[in-house]
Amino acid sequence: MSANDEHLVIVGNGMAGHRLLERVLAHPHRPRHITILGDEPETAYNRILLSPWLAGEMDRSALTLRERDWYTAQGVTLIAGERATAIDRRCRTLTTDQGRRLAYDRLVLATGSRAARPSVTGSDLDGIHAFRDLEDGERLASLADAGGRAVVIGGGLLGLEAAEGMRKRGMTVSVVHRATHLMNRQLDATAAGMLAAELRARGLEIHTGADLAAYAPNADGQRATGVVLSDGTTLAADCVVAAIGIVPNTSLAERAGLTTARGIQVDAFMTTSDPHISALGECCEFEGTTYGLIEPIWRQVEVLAARLCGDTPEPYRERPCATKLKVSGISLYAFGPITPAPEHDVLTYHDPQHGDYRRLLLRDGRLEGAVLYGDTAAGPWYFQCALAGHDLSAGRQALLFGEHDAQPLLDTPDTLSEEAA
Structure with a gap:
């Protein structure tokens, strides 16, 4: 069977699954039959924009990536609002919670992640929310519009x-962070202090x-009405949001007997322990790394799309990523190590009056x-200078x-300027 005649099934119509679909469709040797399955009732939407949408800075329609008629026009079968529940690897079939059974030649798992929850007393109470998908965002927006804490x-x-999104909708909001400064994985203490002050x-x-x-x-022990800190401080709340990280969704892969650790383990071509099944995005793990940022996932998509269409792409490799914060009126940009090593040359510029701070770490x-x-x-x-590795x-x-x-x-070379643009 040639690649053109294969049935490709993609489980997950989030940003990773949708990006893969678009890249495959753009290839001249795309699989003839493509089905994409998502457990959310909506078509694919831009999760990156959930934060500015929650803050009231854009309309809901701005999140949508494609309307339903686009899938039809592309010859793609869209199944929305159904969850994949089982994979029969021997028969190469996928079963959903609606009893639907799909045969596949190639299967891609882009099942994403779920919010991690702190393992403390009361973690099973109602009223503890996440902020991962559109349903979460709509729930938080509704709660924030009602006011309170x-x-x-x-x-x-x-x-x-x-x-910040909930504050802009009218709530009084407290942020509880375990580390000594905000965004401790991306910022040093000085930049984090400026952020906290703002x-x-x-x-x-x-x-x-x-x-x-x-x-x-x-009173009835059913719903969270606040949090208790280790020093005994109690913060009352009408709404609690847990945003301490993510956990890859691996249960479907585990039930199918695929190799998993923290995520679904893949090789440099995004292939799982089954050669007919691939995985990418927040659900996968490559050489001990799991993912939560877009940039590496987009590179995974390029590798896998080429592979699914019969090409021989360059293998996926880890690269540094840069971080930005999506809060209106606040600009920060960071990459690389946070704590300087003894051999680092540290360059610093700080202008408190104008709110500007820069710290660079150079080695040799x-x-x-x-x-x-x-x-x-x-x-x-x-960032481009760092990636290129030039002596500065x-x-x-x-x-x-x-x-x-x-x-x-x-x-x-001046091409650094062009790449940065």
Whole structure:
């Protein structure tokens, strides 16, 4: 059977599954038959925009990636609102919770992830919410529109975006973060302090270095009405949001006997332990790494799409990723290590009056990490410099002032500017 005659089934119509579908459809040797299955009733939507949508900065329609008639026009069978429950690897069939049975030649698992929950007393109470999908967003928006108090557990990217979105809808919001500063995986203490000061000025209550001890129940012990911290402090809440991380959805793969650890294990071509089944995105694990950012998932998609259409692509490899925060009016950009090593050359610029901060980490003249707050225009250029691995020693004195000042002093190609753009 040629690739053109195969039936490709994609489980998961989130951003990873949809991106893969579009890349496969653009290939001249796309599989003849394609079915995409999603357990949400909606067509694919942009989850990255959930945060600005929750904040009231855009309409719901702006999230939609494709309407239903697009799938029909592309010759793709869309099955929305059904969950895949079982895979028969010997017969190469997939069964859904509606009793539907699909035969496949190639199967892709893009089942995503679910929100992690702190393992503390009361974690099974009602009233503890996540912020992972459109249903979560709609629920939080409705609660926020009613006013009252919210507590968000987790001061990372998603937690801060959820907190600010709910605050903008009218809630009083407290953020509880275990580490000593916000976004501790991406920011150093100085940038995090500037971020916390800005968020406090907007009205958010920030509690760092705060351990969650338990959820506080209501009188009948059924619903969370706040949180208790390890120092005994109780924060009352009409709504609690847990945003401490994600857990890959591996249950379907596990039931099918595929090799899993933290995620569904794949090789450099996104193939699982079954050669007819692939996985990508937040549900997969490659060389011990699982995923929560878009950039590596998009590179996985390119590899897998080519493979499914009969090409021989370059294998997937890990690369550094840059981080941005999707909160209106706050600009930050970071990549690479947070804590300087003894051998790092640390360059720092701090202008508290204008709210600008930059810290660069260089090793042997090569940029390895950067934290920018305020003016982040040079961030993509720094990132491309780091990826290229060029020796930037000649421009060291001007590096903190960005590309315009540093590039003329360097022996690096001007194509860095084009890549950064």
